[in-house]
Amino acid sequence: MGDSTASPSGIDAGGLCAQRFRSYEGAAIAAYAERLRVISSPLVGSAEAWQQCELQARRIFADCAESLALGRTKVTDSQIAEVMDLGGIRVQQSIHLTHSVRAGVILFDTVLDYLLQSIEHAGESVPERVAGYAPAVRALQQGIGRRLEVGSIAYDSFMLGRVREVHEQGHRKLAREIHDQLGNSLSLAMRQLELHELELSRKGAEVSKAVRSARAAILETLARTRELVTELRRPSVSGCLEAAINQFVASMGDSVAPVQVWVRGLDEWIPQPVSEELFLMVRECLRNAFRHADAGNIVVHIDIAPHEIQTEIIDDGLGFDVDEVRTGGSANGLAGLQERAELVGGRLHISSARGGGTHVTIWIPITEGQVTR
Template identity: 35%
Template sequence: MALPADAAADRSGLVEAAVARYAHGLREAGNPLVLHPELWASCEKQARQILGECVDALHGTPVEVAQEAELASMALGVQRSSEKVPPIDSVHAARVLFDAGVGTMTEAAARLPADITLPRCLSAVRMLHEAIFTRVSAAAIGYESATLRDVGEVSTARRHQLARDLHDHIGSSISLALRCLDLYEAERAKGVTSTRDRLADARHALRDVFGFTRSMVSGLRVNELHDGLKEEIDAYSAAASDRPAEVSSRIDGDESWLPEQARQELFLVVREALRNAFTHARARHIDVLVSIFPDAVHATVTDDGVGLPHRRDGEGTGLTAMRQRVTALGGTLELIGGPGRGTRVQVRFPLDGDRDGDRDSGARGADGGVR
């Protein structure tokens, strides 16, 4: 449906203002995407699509990122690979576009009626975030596949690794950010004052996306866990749950026995199990127990939710990624439960120095649903 003339003009003006900010930011940084006309043409076209979706959300129009946009972004990633555009330049451009879009939408939201300013602004920023990172993820896949094809290094293991990384790091952090925003809106609507700063949690999750994306495209390995295993589990539970007290966690044994790579992989498996419990189980309580022995690790995530169906049509991306991580550590993962009887995710893997090389080569991952 066509917009009225004044609304269409307002939409066009907001998009043009944001594109101008975007181009200015890229020029200041000397980004090649704006310095070369052939690169800027495709970059500007994509930016206009993203910003248009954001403006529509600001005006209260329901918007979803079209599948065609993901396919176009994947093709754009292939193109930039063939033109030898360093991936970090694309990541930097995404950040500049996000900042430009937020600035323009914030100014525009200030002109809206007071009673709808905050929800419309949140909706627009969420749409901007989703539009950018859906395309960034697709472009990264296109770039990666083209690069690996060109150098003859495409392998099933590498594709699985990339899928797990996109799922567990980018997908999980984006899901957490959106959940924090949903919880913020729900608590605000009920007049509830949360003990959590949901917006700060969302910002932290988005910073994690940027940090991991940079490390991935530049080939760097980063230390994912800044605190102890229990602290990281508790922090995720508090941010993702609307009832922080529903999760109890315990670490038995000496965490220093865990090699750093195994510790990171274990956290990603536990976090995916928690994410699934929050999303699907409708549980009243979730227990996390990690037992660390000198030669092995046992971990369980148990919820008292709706349980597993009698029949399941295959495994989701999340469970597949969890199994691949645990298998790379030389261990096993079991899913125990039934309808109305809750669910237990049980992980076991050995600790021995001989598997360090295997862990480094095969155990990095992605996000999805167990059920």
């Protein structure tokens, strides 16, 4: 939008639209809350849940207003760590993820209505209005989408943690029962045999082959019982991949952005060469984020299944132009990541924009006898 559309006060049409749009914030938030009440959403069922919901809605609204004023999409203050924490809070509030998804759809529709109103009487031609409107819509979509995405990761990870906790409690209980009941009974049986053997020895009688066999069987069962109890009491942590990533982050010191690492699934499902390549790729992404992103928060989420590995590295930093970097002097880093992904038969996707953070997705299939090429 050029100077020809400037108002007498020196504010261009985009600025006027943004001012008008900002004046609708209170009405938009009230309409959003009312629409949630109509569907009996638990997000407006308690003051705490609504306060958190309203805060995110106002941040998204502010991003839309800024994008409308600038004429380009700008998504800031994404607060990844806060949204990640919010996913766990939703579980504790007994609010299912589907309610957040529905709320996101309602928020998009509500804010979109007020965006249309703000540019309806801007006095511009249709192409100019569309050009100014599109960045704000993208900011709206990206703001809601990113929050739902990272929130769903946190929700799933928190639920997985709960399942693991219950699973481990069950294992510990079973270990106690085996130790206290079966172990004690076996020990008592062993003690009875020893007394029997001692009695036979006093009488000068020979211990029968059946008694010796029973003694050996009980000793073997006792040894296996101890192994089983030890195995059941061993924590079912995610394994060495998560530990290796956390160790690398710790080695970088306190000067780097906070990193939240979630790994779900079993490391045993990943062939060792693939696990090593994946660690190197995640490490390279983290190094790039530490050096260049100036991020406030970084999230690493690795989902391991028997047939595939899905990895996401997300930061809320400065972002960059992916095409520009691919053709510039810094292309070697991205090319190296791409090559490593291809070596294990996987795919790499990098989504980023200046001021919009970076989202790296790595997908790797798990096949029998898989080795790096």
